[in-house]
Each structure stands twice: as structure tokens, then as C-alpha cells.
Amino acid sequence: MAFMSYVRSADEHERGRLTEFRERLEAEVRMQTGEEFPIFQDRKDIQWGQKWKERVEQSLDDVTFLIPIIIPGFFKSVPCRKELQCFLEREKALDRADLVLILPVYYVECPLLSDEKKRAKDQLAQVIAERQWADWRDLRFEPLTSPQVGKAFAKLAIQIRDALERTSAPGEAPPERVRRERRGGAESLSVAEAGEAAPRPTPKTEPPTRVVDPMHRADHPTITEAIQAANPGDRILVRPGLYEEGLVMDKPLEIIGEGDRGEVVVQATGKSAISFRASMGRVVNLTLRQTGGGQWFGVDIAQGRLELEDCDITSRSLSCVGIHAGADPRLRRNRIHDAEQSGVFVYENGQGTLEDNDIFANVQAGVAIREGGNPTVRRNRIHHGKQSGVFIYENGQGTLEDNDIFANAFAGVQIKTGGNPTLRRNRINKNGYEAVWVHQAGGGTIEDNDLRDNEMGPWDVSTDSEPKLKRARNQQ
Numbered sequence: 001m002a003f004m005s006y007v008r009s010a011d012e013h014e015r016g017r018l019t020e021f022r023e024r025l026e027a028e029v030r031m032q033t034g035e036e037f038p039i040f041q042d043r044k045d046i047q048w049g050q051k052w053k054e055r056v057e058q059s060l061d062d063v064t065f066l067i068p069i070i071i072p073g074f075f076k077s078v079p080c081r082k083e084l085q086c087f088l089e090r091e092k093a094l095d096r097a098d099l100v101l102i103l104p105v106y107y108v109e110c111p112l113l114s115d116e117k118k119r120a121k122d123q124l125a126q127v128i129a130e131r132q133w134a135d136w137r138d139l140r141f142e143p144l145t146s147p148q149v150g151k152a153f154a155k156l157a158i159q160i161r162d163a164l165e166r167t168s169a170p171g172e173a174p175p176e177r178v179r180r181e182r183r184g185g186a187e188s189l190s191v192a193e194a195g196e197a198a199p200r201p202t203p204k205t206e207p208p209t210r211v212v213d214p215m216h217r218a219d220h221p222t223i224t225e226a227i228q229a230a231n232p233g234d235r236i237l238v239r240p241g242l243y244e245e246g247l248v249m250d251k252p253l254e255i256i257g258e259g260d261r262g263e264v265v266v267q268a269t270g271k272s273a274i275s276f277r278a279s280m281g282r283v284v285n286l287t288l289r290q291t292g293g294g295q296w297f298g299v300d301i302a303q304g305r306l307e308l309e310d311c312d313i314t315s316r317s318l319s320c321v322g323i324h325a326g327a328d329p330r331l332r333r334n335r336i337h338d339a340e341q342s343g344v345f346v347y348e349n350g351q352g353t354l355e356d357n358d359i360f361a362n363v364q365a366g367v368a369i370r371e372g373g374n375p376t377v378r379r380n381r382i383h384h385g386k387q388s389g390v391f392i393y394e395n396g397q398g399t400l401e402d403n404d405i406f407a408n409a410f411a412g413v414q415i416k417t418g419g420n421p422t423l424r425r426n427r428i429n430k431n432g433y434e435a436v437w438v439h440q441a442g443g444g445t446i447e448d449n450d451l452r453d454n455e456m457g458p459w460d461v462s463t464d465s466e467p468k469l470k471r472a473r474n475q476q
Helices: 008-013 017-033 048-058 072-076 078-094 123-130 147-167 223-229
Strands: 002-005 065-070 179-181 188-190 209-212 235-238 241-244 247-249 254-257 264-268 274-276 280-284 287-290 299-301 305-309 312-315 321-323 330-332 335-339 344-346 353-355 358-360 367-369 376-378 381-383 390-392 399-401 404-406 413-416 422-424 427-429 436-439 444-447 459-461 469-472
Touching: 002 078, 008 017, 017 065, 017 147, 065 072, 065 078, 072 078, 078 123, 209 223, 223 235, 223 247, 299 305
Parallel strands: 002 065, 209 235, 235 254, 241 264, 247 274, 254 280, 264 287, 274 299, 280 305, 287 312, 299 321, 305 330, 312 335, 321 344, 330 353, 335 358, 344 367, 353 376, 358 381, 367 390, 376 399, 381 404, 390 413, 399 422, 404 427, 413 436, 422 444, 436 459, 444 469
Antiparallel strands: 179 188
């Protein structure tokens, strides 16, 4: 795990960008390692200082990183200085010259670092100056979706991955001395003094894996058979092939396609390609085709939290992805396209987070939200739809941030009949109607968006919608 040390007012000034930074880095480390990597951030709780300190002390044998976000106010913050000092002491206690636990992100130019005379008067500033830091001083002004920023995330995640690997490399000599401080007192125990082997991180247990091969050269010839035979928590590895079946995930499972995207194809007629009915689950690297035969989604998510990642999804019936009945999935880096209705349809109090997806060429909206649907839609490309890019109506909500919404036949974003979303920092350009069309008593908060270069201008707001709409700092 890791702790992000930062000045809270900086995140507020950046309108949550540091929070998004944390979320993107968590996701990138997961991509690089295949494992979850929680980064703790929030210090709103007055007990936060004690909580993170206890977590560090309790996890001395684990790899725990500090990610300080360096701005001038960092060195003036007592909590930030305490966090940095704690991790410096922890590095020293571990006695591992090869294991760096502090990974600074240089976010805003600091005179205390650049001026040698000032730096000489502050021991912690000297420590940071001597470290290899990730330089985000220019990247701070780039969209988090840009390739340059993506490469910077990957570089930082690789640093973390390599540090994790160094702690568990086979044949590696353990540290000569690891000192434990017992909570609540000054008594200490040296591993060397106790004559014990130095503690090492306990490796995570890999889940039982079932292999699916359509040529009958593995555990199961079909994915359905593997699901039925699996125990909750199992992993199902699917070899390349065409699987003509609709999958019903009714227990917590992980299904991973082997090979390049497009080599594992699940094709369903008269049913959804995936019907998700479990509390948790993960599906990665599949091509999911719903080919018609009734009223079906490509992926039907009716409960729980499904992580749907790096898939290619189409539907010749309803939408590519349907999220409803309070389900709260995570959709990341998917291609969602060529639906007969919307790309993603969130309704009946559906939630979810959609990040870094390519949503395009759908017959209706790229993303449609209604009936209490309230997803977070962040850093997606929503384009070349045959109607609006995003359609929020019938009391739909949602938070849309940092998306590129372009080249749709109708409006970039259409809001009506009680729709009430929040739009921030989106680029809504080159659409066939207006950037934002609000009518029939629609509303919402729309701020800091780029609304330029649309066929019919930035806005079309009806008289009954104007009182329900908050607008600020949009480029138009």
C-alpha cells in the first residue's frame, strides 16, 4: 500500500486533480503488477494522523510507500513534515539501501528546493532534493488523458513495481537488521539480536485457476462449464477462440482472456454476452458480442461491483452495457461501440465509474442516464454517435469530468426532464448541434468546460431550464 502526503488546500485549488492523480496511479500500478494497490489519501478525519502512523507501524514487514506531493506549502505543513520524517525513519530501520520507500512528485516549483542557501537550512528539503523525483511541474497543466501524462504514470508505477519485486526476489539475502518499535512504548527488538531470520513480506496467494480451451486441451471446453464448476474467488483463464455462449456470472469470479484483444470472442444470440449477478467480479480482455435475437445488453450488470477492463463490446439488440438496480461497476479502458441503442445505459439508480473508455459509433447516445442513475464518467472519449454524445433525462444525474465528447450527430451533451448532472473540465467540440442542449426543465452544474467549435454554438437552453442551470468559467 501507499500513503499520499499532500496539502489538502492544493487539491481543493486544483478542483480534485490530486485525487484523480491518486486514482490514476492506483490503476496504473494495478496494470503493471496485476494486483490491487491502495493509496491512502484523506486526512479530513481528525484521527487521520494517528491512523496512518499505526498502519505504518503495524505493516513494518510490508512494503509501504510515501508519495509526497511537493509544493511550497508542503514544507510549511506540520502533518506533511511528520509523515515524511516517519518514512525516513522507517527506511533507516529497514536497512535496505536498495529499497526506496519515498517517491516524491514535484508538483509546483519550490524556492526552498531550487535555492541552495534556503535548502541548507531545512533538513527535509535537503532529503527531497537528493531524491529522484517525478517531475510534474509542467505536466500539472496537461489533461490527465494525454499520452505524455500516461507515460509519466507508467514510469512512476514501474518504480513501485520494481521496488515490490526487490522485496521478494528469490535468493535475495534478508536485511541484516530490522528494528520493530512496539506501539505505546520505547521497547525495541532487533532481529539480529533475537537471532531470528529477518521477516519478509508474505507473498499473496494466487487464486485457483481453471483454464478454458475450445480444443479440449485444458480443464474445460466452454466458459459456462468453468463458471459452473468454479468456487467463489476462482480465476478462469480463457484461451483464444470463438465461444458461442452467454455467460451468467452468479458468484465472485475473475475471467481473463489470454492473448491480444480480439483473440477471445464471446458471442451470444438471444441472451446477453454477460449477465452479472454477483457481489464482486472481474472480466478482462474479452471481445463481447451480442448479435440480436430479442432485448438484450452486451453486458447486463444488475447488482454488485463488476470490474470490466480492456474489453471490446458491441450489441445488435439494446445497449452495449446496461447498469441498473443499484449496481456499482468499474468500466476501464474498454471499446464500447456499434450498439443498436446507447453505448452505456445507466438507469434505475445504477451507479458505477467509467474511466478511459473509447465509446463511439452507437445508434443512440454514447452514454445515457435516467431514473436516478448517477455514474462518474471520467477521461473517456465519446464520439461519432448518431445522436447526442451524452443524454441525461428523467431525473438522471452523474458527474462528467475530463472527457472528450466530439463529432456526435446531435448535441455533445443533452439534458432534459429533470436531468441534473455535473460537468467539469470536459472538451465538448465539433458536434452537429450545440455543445450543451438543455430543455424541458433540465438543469445541472456546468463549469470549466471547453464548448468551442460546435456546429450550432456552445448552448441551447430553454426558458424553463435556465433557473435550474449553473454555469461558470466555460470556454465558448
